[in-house]
Amino acid sequence: MGWQPVVLWADGLIWLTVGAVGLLFWRGADNIRAGWQSLWRQPVAMAAGLILLCYVGIGLLDSLHFRLRLPAQAGMSVQYSVEVNSVLDVLIARLSAYQEQSYSAPLAKHLFVKMPTTLPDGHLVLGYPELTLYQAQRLGRDEQGAWRHWPEKVRLGLRGVLMGVLLAAAMTLLFAGWQAHRGGVSLRDLLRTAWQGKHQLPWRTGWATLTVLCVLGAMMAEWSTVYHVLGTDKIGQDVLYQSIKGVRTGLMMGTLTTLVTLPLAVGLGIAAGYFGGWVDDAIQYIYTTLNSIPGVLLIVAAVLLMQGFIETHPALFDSAASRADFRLLFLCLILGVTSWTGLCRVLRGETLKLREQDYVSAARTLGVSDWRIMGRHVLPNLLHLILISMVMDFSGFVLAEAVLSYLGVGVDPAMASWGNMINAARLELSREPVVWWPLASAFGWMFVLVLSANLFADSVREAFDPLGQRR
């Protein structure tokens, strides 16, 4: 079966960002590399970082898009499907394979609402029909041996726990082997110091976090063979599937918006501080003007205009995915435009100080050009501030997505996102009996991402700015 890669704009940008960040830590300035190494010595950073890595992995897998080739037809050129899929879609295809009729609770066997069902004897009654997923997968699964007395949920859950523990142990050992090889010590010694907590890296925290993550993942994978682990929503879609698909949107909002703010804040901030005079006045005027416009209103106005643009120019977008992609990028752009001023002000102040340093005046007397001084002598000394503000702003942008989607000016309504899930479920708490799982799931996934991003940001600040120049 053939396929054709599809690179959406957001995909390309996110992969470029990952590459750039990797390069910065691998070959970047010394202060960045030193900070990076001391960062991982903090247990909190290790735990939060591993969780973030998990989210980033899911998001990146969901950013590799392709289109499948349609079955060949005589006399026609090669045709590709209109639907754009990602690698993640293939990996978790099982979750969305069975569509139910309506709500069903997490790990339920039957529908949550009454539906007319046909009994085997042909009678039509109102009852709670069995879920299609359970019906299809349970058959032929009656286990033999000692297992059969255990309830199926417990059996699958225990198997998940076992697999998760083994997987985490294997991954830790693999990483330890690599570290031992690199450090030139025997694996045995490394493991002993690690276990006693005497190694410079917090091995125990890392191992424990990895175990929790693997156990949760494996349990969900095991349960999802027979159950909808987090239930289904109003139209019977799997909630776990939607939550996982929402990861990419949340990450994109956080990362791409930061990407938009960076050139504005860094370029204008350094220019204002370095040149002073009318340049400084002009830049200060620009950011005071932008700041004085209520951010939400500016975003709302811009998004409404963009919706009008999409409506009047349908020819520009060849698929639903590219339309959603355009909307996401535009949202990041406008959110970024309204939120670069804080960092810009900080960088301007810091550049004002750096400008007076001896090495800068020395460079100036030697006839080094302004651009070169800014690039070689000012920017590297601001990198830690930029990095700190990047990670600190990230979580705010993830949270903003939910609020904007609730206001109706967020990402494309057809795009999987936590904000859209919350928006769709807004009336479910007031129905009787209450349906809590779509809301709880969306809030939960978002909370874990934002919490680990916040904790990670605190550690980054500690590692890169030990004197606490910036609160």
Added chain:
Amino acid sequence: MMTYLIRRLAYAVPILLGVNLLTFSLFFMVNTPDDMARMHLGIKHVTQPAIEAWKVQHDYAQPLFYNAREPGWRALRDTLFFNQSVRMFALDFGESDDGRNIGEALRSRAGPSLSIALPTFVLGLWVNIGLALMLVWARASWLDRFGIIATVVLMSVSSLFYIIAGQYWVAHLWRLVPISGFVPGADSWHFVLLPIVVSVMAGVGNGTRWYRSIFLEEIGKDYVRTARAKGLNESRVLFRHVLQNGLIPILTGAVAVLPLLFMGSLLTESFFGIPGLGSYVIDAIQAQDFAVVRAMVFIGSVLYLIGLWLTDLAYTWADPRVRFS
């Protein structure tokens, strides 16, 4: 100092002009009056005469910046920019697209907005300062460590969650207060109680963390060591010296957002059905009523600039050493 404050006030004029130019180009050049008419009359099956009629009816028929058909300075006055944007400087906001007076709506809706925003602001300030002082008092103990973790957790919860959870438990399950709605007058307290508590909750993590770091910075300063060396006990050091000096950045920061309280809150008001300015904006967004959004942008900018000006004023008042050139 007077001349400084007056100059700062004059500084607001070019900024407001910039805001007006920006919103004007967004609303009239990117999205032309023809587009607006099409949106209101329906995208399809709309004729050019119908569009022209709609534009005349809603005063959108003039050219953007320069009216070549009129003589003298009327060439500048009889334009969209003058009539739609510049007149806002005289606080004349005209009519919304459904024909109601915007200024009147603003006046009647500011009250409900304030009845939530003001108590939230005052209560939030008290709670945050109190909690921050408690954490600073117990610094480097298990209480402090627990407090820091709690603030990060509170910060990481979506504001939507606080509202939805508050409505579900307090109003829906326990039936302590109505879920949403508003009545004017003294009876309004049980309608505004829950929104206030929820809004304070949503801000407590951020605020406490920030104030704690301000107090911690103060506590490392020389005068605190002097006070301790004089033999003052810890609570006196904390409540007299640290609190007083730490309040300067906190209160001057608070002054900046004071005028913006008039704007109300989009989320809280729409969830709780409060007929304030926040829900006014939401309704306007849903009806695509750009006249209202434009007016609110202008008012928001004016209030922000007033806040900046008040901050300057507060600095000179709070710290006599501050002198401006």
